[in-house]
Amino acid sequence: AQKITQTQPGMFVQEKEAVTLDCTYDTSDPSYGLFWYKQPSSGEMIFLIYQGSYDQQNATEGRYSLNFQKARKSANLVISASQLGDSAMYFCAMSSGNNRKLIWGLGTSLAVNP
Amino acid sequence: SAVISQKPSRDICQRGTSLTIQCQVDSQVTMMFWYRQQPGQSLTLIATANQGSEATYESGFVIDKFPISRPNLTFSTLTVSNMSPEDSSIYLCSVGLAGGRDTQYFGPGTRLTVL
Numbered sequence: 001a002q003k004i005t006q007t008q009p010g011m012f013v014q015e016k017e018a019v020t021l022d023c024t025y026d027t028s029d030p031s032y033g034l035f036w037y038k039q040p041s042s043g044e045m046i047f048l049i050y051q052g053s054y055d056q057q058n059a060t061e062g063r064y065s066l067n068f069q070k071a072r073k074s075a076n077l078v079i080s081a082s083q084l085g086d087s088a089m090y091f092c093a094m095s096s097g098n099n100r101k102l103i104w105g106l107g108t109s110l111a112v113n114p
Numbered sequence: 115s116a117v118i119s120q121k122p123s124r125d126i127c128q129r130g131t132s133l134t135i136q137c138q139v140d141s142q143v144t145m146m147f148w149y150r151q152q153p154g155q156s157l158t159l160i161a162t163a164n165q166g167s168e169a170t171y172e173s174g175f176v177i178d179k180f181p182i183s184r185p186n187l188t189f190s191t192l193t194v195s196n197m198s199p200e201d202s203s204i205y206l207c208s209v210g211l212a213g214g215r216d217t218q219y220f221g222p223g224t225r226l227t228v229l
Binding site: 033035037042043044045046047050052091095100101102104105106107 | 115145147151155156157159162204206208210215216217218219220221222223225
């Protein structure tokens with residue numbers, strides 16, 4: 001069965017430090033995509049970063065990088081130099097198969113302390 | 115990416131009434147989706163909105179409760195019918211772009227409270 005697991009309900013980080021948010025996935029499909037989204041308290045869902053299962057290098061987007069370990073089936077999000085505006089819910093998601101639907105984790109609440 | 119707008123942004127409704135949520139995209143898109151996010155929960159897919167045909171509903175969601183229209187490639191509506199307090203949620207529409215690696219881009223959401 002396809003599944004996304006986020007084991008950290010809440011995380012704290014000091015401003016300007018780096019933080020890693022964990023995500024593990026399960027799928028038998030050799031072709032899949034992994035996504036991270038940010039949801040501030042306003043409720044909008046903001047796309048952050050994407051990693052394809054065949055990508056050779058870890059994805060990076062500005063201060064966001066995805067630590068993709070295929071053998072371990074993990075796709076952890078690393079946020080460098082945390083800012084107060086990074087305080088939000090973070091969701092990991094996966095697509096596989098042909099229907100383009102996303103499977104979602106339960107999310108991690110990140111609080112950045114000044 | 116795409117610019118997606120939703121109306122209304124929030125509403126407070128009485129039980130037994132219905133609310134229609136609009137989703138407008140600034141470009142033609144193939145895939146449009148509707149999600150529900152109950153308080154403190156993750157996203158749950160309600161249905162895929164298909165242009166020119168009936169929406170494809172996920173298990174647990176039915177057309178009578180959540181009728182969806184998609185008259186063209188830039189617009190869709192979701193109606194929450196005969197509402198109860200359990201329908202209080204954030205409703206989000208999203209779009210998938212052609213060649214977009216399955217990435218979905220979301221509208222700002224509609225925060226619904228049912229009294």
